[in-house]
Amino acid sequence: MSDEPVISLCGVAFSYGAAPVLEDVGFSVGPREAVCLVGPNGGGKTTLVKLILGLLTPRRGEVRLFGQPPRSSRRRAGYMPQHVQYDPRFPVSVMDIVLMGRLGQGGLRGLTGWYGRADRHAALDALEQVGMKEFGRRPFGSLSGGERQRVLIARALCCGPDLLLLDEPTSNIDTMVEARLLELLGELNTRMAIVLVSHDLGFVSGLVERVICVNRRVVVHPTSKLTGDSIRDLYGSEVRMVRHDELDM
Numbered sequence: 218m219s220d221e222p223v224i225s226l227c228g229v230a231f232s233y234g235a236a237p238v239l240e241d242v243g244f245s246v247g248p249r250e251a252v253c254l255v256g257p258n259g260g261g262k263t264t265l266v267k268l269i270l271g272l273l274t275p276r277r278g279e280v281r282l283f284g285q286p287p288r289s290s291r292r293r294a295g296y297m298p299q300h301v302q303y304d305p306r307f308p309v310s311v312m313d314i315v316l317m318g319r320l321g322q323g324g325l326r327g328l329t330g331w332y333g334r335a336d337r338h339a340a341l342d343a344l345e346q347v348g349m350k351e352f353g354r355r356p357f358g359s360l361s362g363g364e365r366q367r368v369l370i371a372r373a374l375c376c377g378p379d380l381l382l383l384d385e386p387t388s389n390i391d392t393m394v395e396a397r398l399l400e401l402l403g404e405l406n407t408r409m410a411i412v413l414v415s416h417d418l419g420f421v422s423g424l425v426e427r428v429i430c431v432n433r434r435v436v437v438h439p440t441s442k443l444t445g446d447s448i449r450d451l452y453g454s455e456v457r458m459v460r461h462d463e464l465d466m
Contacts, residue, residue, distance in 0.1 A: 220248065221248075222246060222281070222284075223247060223248055223250070223283060223379065223380050224246040224269055224282060224412070225245045225246075225284075226278065226281075227243050227278055227279045228241055229241075229242040229275045229278035229279070230276050230277040231264060231268060231275050231276055237433065239261045239264060239268075239433060240434055241434060244435060246410055246412060248379075249406060249408070249410055250426070251402070251406045251424050252411075252425050252427045252428070252429055253412075253414070253415055253425045253427075254266070254412065254414045254429050255414075255415060255428055257432055260433065262384075262431045263384060263414065265435075266382055268280050268287075269294075271286065271291050282294065293379045293380060295318065295374055295375075295376055295382070296373055296382045297369045297372070297373045297383045298384050299384035299388070303358070304358075305357075307358070309356070310354055310355065310356060310357065311349065311352045311354070311356075311357055312344075312353040314368055314369070314372055315340040315353075315368060315372045316332050316340050317375075318340070318343070318372040318373060318374070319339065321376075339376075339377065341353065343371040343372070346374055346401075346405070347367040347368070347370050347374070349364065352368070362394075363391070366394070366398065367398075367401075370383070370386070370401070374405075379409050380410045380412070381402075381405060381411045381412070382411075383402075383411070383412070383413050386398060386402075399424055402424055403424055413425065426439060
């Protein structure tokens, strides 16, 4: 694998209309590196992910994904968005959900969803990676929150990515499921770069070596140097971390 950055941003600025969201953003992410984007709501984290994927175009500056414009190379990235809209009564199976990760691939099948044997093999392999292979025929709406998160990660993995972007992967799951998810992401990180968006600094500290603090501007910290002062500067107020490993019985 090349040592070329997986993600590279230089002098990036973005606005929604007249309202600036990001200013003078610059950082890079290397192969098989895990980083976390943290910051307050409205600080620009999800916007930054969409710029990386080429879903938005910067007002100024340059974004490169695998050394190319994002639209040219985003097939190599697997993405799990923060919010997934679905009707739990709609009869869609776990396999149907995971196969959506094959959409956008080259050829007619990638455009129409006419899946072949290779696509189904990739979906089964992705489900196996997240420990959900036996759930393929189950209705997606019948799963627990943690199970749904794993299926959505499998959908992101189904394209065979070299980069995994997860927006708030720990929302609506309990601490036990978080621990299993952290173990899974550690295994995946041996093969691909991972970018997490999270408010849960306790969760990400066990996986990432750098934290990218986003609040209109960007500051990059090694996790070892992320202090109370830097967190307070980022959020504009005191933020306390809650420990769950010392419960009084």
